[in-house]
Amino acid sequence: MSNSSNNRRGRLPIKRLTTDAVFASVAMILSYVEFLLPPISTAFPGIKMGLPNVVIICALYLYGWKDAIAVSFVRLFLVVMLFGNALTLAYSVAGATLSLIVMIILKKINRFSTVGVSIAGGVFHNVGQILVAMFVFATTGIAYYLIVLSVTGTIAGVVVGLAAGYALKILNRRKISK
């Protein structure tokens, strides 16, 4: 990964910069698509597919953790500015940060495929959001939501991880990262 990053004294190669920009916009559109879909369960709001994570995992595997963070946060601020408010910003930042940290660590130890990385990312996204909710509402009564969210997050993570794996296969074949 680092061989593609350090030519020309820390300046990003145009191809990488452009691909990251495309990743961020695709992630934003996927957030919007997810927003348009009907909620999966009304009894447990917050159950989501996590489609943007497909793109963030692609950035992580193709270029490394810095690009994954950049793509994730550019997408996050675009989505919050367009559709959200201060409260959704807090939820999104907490979820995205925890999810990114866990995914970067799991990618680094190199013991899991994109599926494992994506599952952990999805589950910890939920953990971050529940933590903020517990803080905002000053109650621990909602912690049991995590039981349900962990199971649904795992299922969504498998789908997202498989999708990211296929996308990476195609991106690598086209030598996008070179």
Added chain:
Amino acid sequence: MSVEMSHENDTSNKNEIRKKIRNDIILVGVIILAALIAGSIYMLTRKPGGYAVVSINGNVYASYSLSEDITVELQTGSDGTHRNILVIKDGKVFVSEADCRDGICVKHNPIETIGDTIVCLPNRLVIEVQKDG
């Protein structure tokens, strides 16, 4: 790393992928098992509560006994200009009407167990069932 994979020798590569898939499956198993254990503990320890405690903006606003049927209009939201209607009927609590945009609190099933909550994010309302008021 994945870029170079195709150039490396195939057998060690296949082994590595197989190991990763095995670890993925173990991860799924661990999460599902943990959820099952936590879920069964939750189900086994649940008891019907005595009171519905209403918090607005993170502050306790009122509590209502579940033994009497009532309907209350709550002034909610960060500035108290919003509205949720709380109903207690047959020992269960639910929100019958709300002016929030998503209406998730209205769709939520009635709650009666200690620790159960109905949350209305836009109006900053939490209704939690507790043992005592």
